[in-house]
Amino acid sequence: MGGLLRSKEGVDEWEKILKSELWDSPIDKTDILPALRLSYKYLPSHLKQCFAYCSVFPKDYVLEKDEVVLLWMAEGFLEETRNKGMEEVGEDYFLDLASRSLLEQSSVKKSECKDLFALPRDMRKLINLRHLDISGTGITEMPMQLGRLKRVQTLSKFIISKHSGACIEELGKLANLRGKLFISELQNDVSPTNALKACLKDRKYLEELVLEWNSLDTNISDCQRSVLDNLRPHSNLKSLTINNYGAESLPDWVGHLSYSKIVSLHLKNCKLCPYLPSLGELPSLEHLSIVGFEGIVKVAREFYANNSSTVKPFGALKVLRFERMLNWEEWSSFGAENEGRAFSQLKELYIIDCPKLIGGLPVDLPSAVKLEIHECPLLVASLPKAPVV
Secondary structure: OHHHHHOOOOHHHHHHHHOOHHHHOOOOOOOOOHHHHHHHHOOOHHHHHHHHHHHHOOOOOOEEHHHHHHHHHHOOOOOOOOOOOHHHHHHHHHHHHHHOOOOEEOOOOOOOOOOEEEOOHHHHHHHOOOOOOOOOOOOOOOOOOOHHHHHHHHHOEEEOOOOOOOOHHHHHHOOOOEEEEEEEOHHHOOOHHHHHHOOHHHOOEEEEEEEEOOOOOOOOOOOHHHHHHHOOOOOOOOEEEEEOOOOOOOOOOOOOOOOOOOOEEEEEOOOOOOOOOOOOOOOOOOEEEEEOOOOOOEEOHHHOOOOOOOOOOOOOOOEEEEEOOOOOOEEOOOOHHHOOOOOOOOOEEEEEOOOOOOOOOOOEOOOOOEEEEEOOOOOOOOOOEOOOO
16 A cells, blocks of 8 residues: 555545545455555556566466566557667566565575566455456456466467467567567468468567478478568568578578668578578678588579679678588689678688588688688688788
8 A cells, every 4th residue: 555655646646545445345255455456456557457467477476577578568568658668668667566566576586686576465366356357458358377478478489389279470469579589380380371470571679580490391381482481570680590491492581681780690401492592782791601501502603792793792791601511512702803802801711511512712801810611521722811910
């Protein structure tokens, strides 16, 4: 009650709480004190829905502030303001609930974290009442089971399963996805239409995306390229990983100039692709790994740029890794007329397990400080020029 009255400044507001009919409510059936009912009733609607949502957590679950804020965000409970992002707004909500003693500091020491809280037992009784008035909260029903929590936790990892019923289109309901998203077992979602319903192209706060098929799946679907095409992310993406993709070509959006914020790109085990996409014109790309492309025989000029002769290919790239390229024979340069323009910032180059590679390497790596070549017995080309230290 102290936390409630602390938020009420006027005498009239205090008197309204004093005269509330809830003081006369019987407690014999629910064992809920009237003061608890009042503390919930007078919560602002934006706090009420966030607090009621905490019932999805099991009894004695330790709440970590950052985790809860992300879950609120995924449900659309938080909105940006002119001066604060959604994370800051969510933190304010969380601390407001704590200041009202609706969340209490947890006694569990989890890596000495100070942001661990628990839901007081009496308050858990309150929000677990199925007949509780949740009008004005934006919640259509009380989330009594953990299934709701599991769906929202796909913020970090989403597994498409034939048995659990998890469908990729469920991601389309999470309008505020941000941070890192890992989608695995994509072979279980064979519909490009469902992939489009995930609406990843609209998730402007998503920074890291991992898309993965099961490498043990031998039933390569002809529609994998359409599925991947429809999983095109927003151009704000900073990191992309594609693993075990089974079609013969990657969609055009992979390496497209619109992804100017991409810093890390990892393409792994795309065994049927006979050529690499054009990646050299991504202006922010710093880390690139190409692993397990068994269909690649030649890395050609198209790898550097499409048609432009004015760009400096891979101008920001610092780390480049080629690995398990079992049929790779030749690595062409950007062209003699453009010598020195590609890989101008490259500092680390790894070429590992490329047993057929016999062609020349790029000849001018002015910033390189680390070069590793392993399991490439046929490579006889002269080493790239390195700066004198």
